[in-house]
Amino acid sequence: MTASTEFPLFVSAGDILTDLVRTDDSRWLSVPGGAGWNVARAVARLGLRTASVGALGRDYFSDAIWNASVAADLDMRFMQRVDRSPLLAVVHETHPPTYFFMGDNSADLxxxxxxxxxxxxxxxxxxxxxxxxxxxxxxxxxxxxxxADLRARGVKISFDPNYRNLMEHGYEPILRRMAALADLIKVSDEDLRLLFKTSDEASALAQLRELNRAANVLVTRGPETATLYVGDSTFESRPPRVEVVDTVGAGDASIGGLLFSLMSAPQRKWPEHLAFALAAGAAACRHSGAHSPTLDEVVALLEG
Incomplete structure (x- = not known):
């Protein structure tokens, strides 16, 4: 556990929830998850003081998330407990993923x-x-x-829209608001198509970048070439080839890897930061579930 006299160098304030996955007609598997929580675990596993910021209930599902967070060495002072029901993502089909959320007045709020x-x-x-x-x-x-408060204090802001079906209506104002605050925006090619309702990736990317011309943008495309836009410069790299077991959480591991690289090795050039991010995402794909790769796993792929 992080020493009480120290605070995290990195916090992730995204969603913390339980994935309730249907495994057959009458059986369900509950798994701690949430994109924001996955990013926090990714950075912590690589070796930086980290917190996942949010609120949990006092139920079985929330206890499982709490215990997994302790095991991940997250700073638990940033995770609050309240007397409300848990937030659940009910995944009733996995190929392709089909889901809905339960939690109209749940703890996260x-x-x-x-x-x-x-x-x-x-x-x-x-x-x-x-x-x-x-x-x-x-x-x-x-x-x-x-x-906004953090940015005003000089803290750098990372933003991953990470499209879900709840964003189908009314998401544009918060997208604009968060993009304007961001120093770094991470999107997948699928995110771009769904956020801007077009199959033209170039058009969607242009719309995103227009929201904040000063933000660096990482676009991932699964196993295909990823692109990092830094000002007027463009850097491209392909993820290391791995035997894919599961792609769940690969994007979260990628942005976690990029943030870890930026914080722990600021002397690196942008192509090196990009390579590290893609290696982290690829390492996550070698395991089932939202795996948080170790530094050794990532370095092995970079050197392979």
Missing amino acids: AFDPSLLPAGWMDQVRWAHFGCISLVRQPLGDTLARLA
Whole structure:
């Protein structure tokens, strides 16, 4: 556990939930998850002081997330417990993924930044936001205000829209708001098509970049070439080839890898940061579930 006198260098304030996955007609598997939580675990596993910021209930599902967070060495001072029901993502088909969310008045919506430890903002260097937490009110407005407060203090902001079906309507205002605050935006090619409702990736990317010309943008395309846009410069790289077991959480591992690289090795050039991010995503694909790769796993792929 992180020493009480130290605060995280990185926080992820995205969704924390339970994936309830149907394995056959009458059996379900519950798995701690959420894009924001996955990113926090990815950065922590690579070796930086990290917190997943949010609120949980006091039920079995929330206990499982809490225990997994402790095992991941996350700073538990940033995870609040409240007397509300859990947020569930009910995945009733896996090929292709078909899902809905349960949690109209669930614990995540009760997150209160004023209850976080005093002084933590003075040490944090990057903060990550994204996915469905931003479209669940009043949580979305709470997180957007937190992102603005952090940015005003000089903290760098990472944003991953990570498209889900809750964003089908009414997402544009928060997309614009968060993109304007971001130093780094990560999207997949699928995110771009769904967010901007077009099959023309170039057009969608142009619309995204127009929201904040100063933000760096990472576009991942599964096993195909990824592109990192930094100002007027463009860097491309292909992920290492691996035997894919599961792609769940690969995008979260990628952005976690990129953020870890930026924080731990600022002397690296942008192509090196990109290569590290893609190796982290590829390493995650070698395991079932949202695997958080170790630094050794990532380095092995970079050197392979």
